Amino acid sequence: LLAVITWLFRRRERINRIFSFFTLALALDAFAYFMWFQFGSVEKIHTWMRITFTAGFVVPTGLIFFFFAFTGYDRRMDDRVFGIKARHFLIATLLFIFICTLLSQFTNLILNIPDNPEHIWDQGFGPLGILMFPLYAGIFTYLFTMAFNSYKTTDNRPQKRFIFLLAAGTLVWLLFGYVGALLVPIDSQAWSSISYLGTGTMAIFYFVAIVNYQSDKVHELNLNLERKVEDRTREITRKNAELAETLDQLKQMQKQIVVQEKMASLGQLVAGLTHEFNTPIGALRSMKDTKSKALQRLQTALENKTSGMTDPNSEIDKMLGIVSNADQLIDRSAERLHEIIQNLKNFARLDEAETAKANIHEGLESVLGLLGHELLNNIEVVREYGDIPSFVHQPRKLNQVFYNILKNACQAIEGKGRITITTRLKDSLVQVAIRDTGKGIPPEALDTIFDPQFTAKSSVVRARLGLSTSYQIVQEHRGRIEVESRVGTGSVFTVTIPAEFRNASFV
Numbered sequence: 001l002l003a004v005i006t007w008l009f010r011r012r013e014r015i016n017r018i019f020s021f022f023t024l025a026l027a028l029d030a031f032a033y034f035m036w037f038q039f040g041s042v043e044k045i046h047t048w049m050r051i052t053f054t055a056g057f058v059v060p061t062g063l064i065f066f067f068f069a070f071t072g073y074d075r076r077m078d079d080r081v082f083g084i085k086a087r088h089f090l091i092a093t094l095l096f097i098f099i100c101t102l103l104s105q106f107t108n109l110i111l112n113i114p115d116n117p118e119h120i121w122d123q124g125f126g127p128l129g130i131l132m133f134p135l136y137a138g139i140f141t142y143l144f145t146m147a148f149n150s151y152k153t154t155d156n157r158p159q160k161r162f163i164f165l166l167a168a169g170t171l172v173w174l175l176f177g178y179v180g181a182l183l184v185p186i187d188s189q190a191w192s193s194i195s196y197l198g199t200g201t202m203a204i205f206y207f208v209a210i211v212n213y214q215s216d217k218v219h220e221l222n223l224n225l226e227r228k229v230e231d232r233t234r235e236i237t238r239k240n241a242e243l244a245e246t247l248d249q250l251k252q253m254q255k256q257i258v259v260q261e262k263m264a265s266l267g268q269l270v271a272g273l274t275h276e277f278n279t280p281i282g283a284l285r286s287m288k289d290t291k292s293k294a295l296q297r298l299q300t301a302l303e304n305k306t307s308g309m310t311d312p313n314s315e316i317d318k319m320l321g322i323v324s325n326a327d328q329l330i331d332r333s334a335e336r337l338h339e340i341i342q343n344l345k346n347f348a349r350l351d352e353a354e355t356a357k358a359n360i361h362e363g364l365e366s367v368l369g370l371l372g373h374e375l376l377n378n379i380e381v382v383r384e385y386g387d388i389p390s391f392v393h394q395p396r397k398l399n400q401v402f403y404n405i406l407k408n409a410c411q412a413i414e415g416k417g418r419i420t421i422t423t424r425l426k427d428s429l430v431q432v433a434i435r436d437t438g439k440g441i442p443p444e445a446l447d448t449i450f451d452p453q454f455t456a457k458s459s460v461v462r463a464r465l466g467l468s469t470s471y472q473i474v475q476e477h478r479g480r481i482e483v484e485s486r487v488g489t490g491s492v493f494t495v496t497i498p499a500e501f502r503n504a505s506f507v
Contacts, residue, residue, distance in 0.1 A: 023203050158216030162209045169205025173198040358395040360430060361385050364421060367402045374410040379417050386424035391499045397473045398497075401481075404466030405434050405493045412438025412491065428499045429479075435492045441485035449483055 176198025368381060375381060409419050417437040424431050441449065450471040474481045479497030 023207075158213055158220060161216065162213035165205050165209035165212065169202040169209070172205065173202035176201070355392060355394050357390050357392050359390045360388055360393075360395075360398070360423065360432065363395055363399045364402055364423075364432075367399055367406055370403065371406055371410060374407070375419075378415060379410060379413055379419060382418060382420040384420060384422040386422075388423055388425045388430060391430065393477060393497065394473070397476070400466070401470040401473050401495060402432070402434070404470045405495075407466070409434060409436035409438060409491070409493075412436055412440070414439060425499065429496050430499050431494060431496045433492055433494045435490060437490045440487040440489055441483070441491055442487055446483065446485060450481070 176194055179194065368375070406419065413419075413436060419437075420433075420435040422431075422433040422435070450467050471481055474495055474497065477497040479495065482494045482496075483491060484494075485491035
């Protein structure tokens with residue numbers, strides 16, 4: 001019954017399987033032993049005796065694994081018990097128990113032979129009992145000693161309780177065995193009953209120990225699991241708080257970075273516009289002085305003509321030519337100012353909604369117009385525009401992307417060079433590729449090319465200025481920005497966006 005219950009209780013546990021086989025062997029041993037008394041012939045007794053002793057050898061083997069599994073001892077025999085090697089201690093224990101068994105058996109014979117003249121000792125069962133009982137008792141004593149050592153060294157309360165129940169069951173078995181050996185005839189059914197009563201009691205102790213230990217372990221595992229869950233929960237809460245704080249810091253840093261980058265780009269734009277405005281304005285001022293001087297000289301020539309000057313006409317023609325040239329230069333300067341203002345208007349598009357239908361080529365041209373002072377005569381701009389109709393996007397932000405890329409392209413070119421702008425429409429995607437013949441970007445810098453990097457010196461021009469903002473703007477357009485570069489050859493920035501703009505809030 002114990003074997004079946006233990007097997008069904010937790011058959012996946014190794015100790016339960018071992019205990020089931022152990023109790024099953026005990027049951028078979030007891031059954032065969034009691035069958036002795038059902039037959040009158042010695043031959044039939046010997047038949048059942050073989051089963052008894054075969055099962056009897058299985059029992060201690062199961063016990064060895066049983067104890068080793070729960071006392072925490074290694075299976076090596078080099079462990080020390082009370083300072084003595086385990087194998088030596090086991091041999092000494094077996095010899096001691098063997099001698100004690102001989103004494104108890106002969107004491108039993110002396111006490112019981114007068115009342116039982118036909119003693120079964122004479123039929124050979126006495127010597128077998130002397131061999132079996134020391135084997136059992138020696139193994140039990142050895143394992144009991146190991147359990148005692150484990151009990152002293154462990155701090156695990158369930159294991160201490162388990163070892164205590166094992167030791168109590170073993171002591172009960174030894175007590176029943178020695179009392180039966182001393183007081184009851186060995187060949188009697190009463191001796192068998194006493195012996196197996198102790199064995200059954202021991203098995204019950206072991207069963208209670210197993211169930212109790214496994215229940216304690218489950219309870220302990222549940223407590224540990226609850227503690228781990230609580231610890232993990234606290235850790236996750238702490239990590240979440242740290243992540244939230246870090247996220248807030250990153251958001252603040254991102255805002256500062258965007259502002260700094262915009263201010264830096266704005267500073268460069270203002271510097272470029274200042275140069276662009278200064279050129280025609282300087283020409284206007286110069287022509288104003290030239291024109292004033294020419295008019296003054298013209299007035300003098302007219303006065304001389306009236307006063308009888310020999311050849312005033314040549315001087316008058318010369319001054320009129322100067323005035324005409326000045327007027328032409330003034331017209332060109334005014335047109336240039338108008339063009340700059342128009343490019344700035346197209347670039348900023350302050351009079352339009354943030355999202356509007358616009359032509360991407362107009363935006364590119366306005367950016368090129370604002371970068372005229374960067375291009376000058378040393379950089380050739382090649383336009384390879386495809387047939388791209390106007391589409392809905394954020395022209396102001398997209399112009400900022402083109403400005404940042406073209407600005408970096410101009411700065412990357414030392415001396416003469418070329419910038420090629422290629423646009424095309426493919427599969428409802430607008431692609432703008434800007435290629436330069438500059439010095440290129442090192443491979444180790446490509447992975448961080450869109451990371452914001454700044455300097456405290458506002459006068460220093462950074463090569464990656466505005467690219468992180470450009471990356472964010474392209475992301476808002478549900479697009480992507482890619483870069484290919486080779487040192488000494490140049491770089492290619494490719495912006496790809498959908499022809500139908502849908503930002504995150506729109507989606």
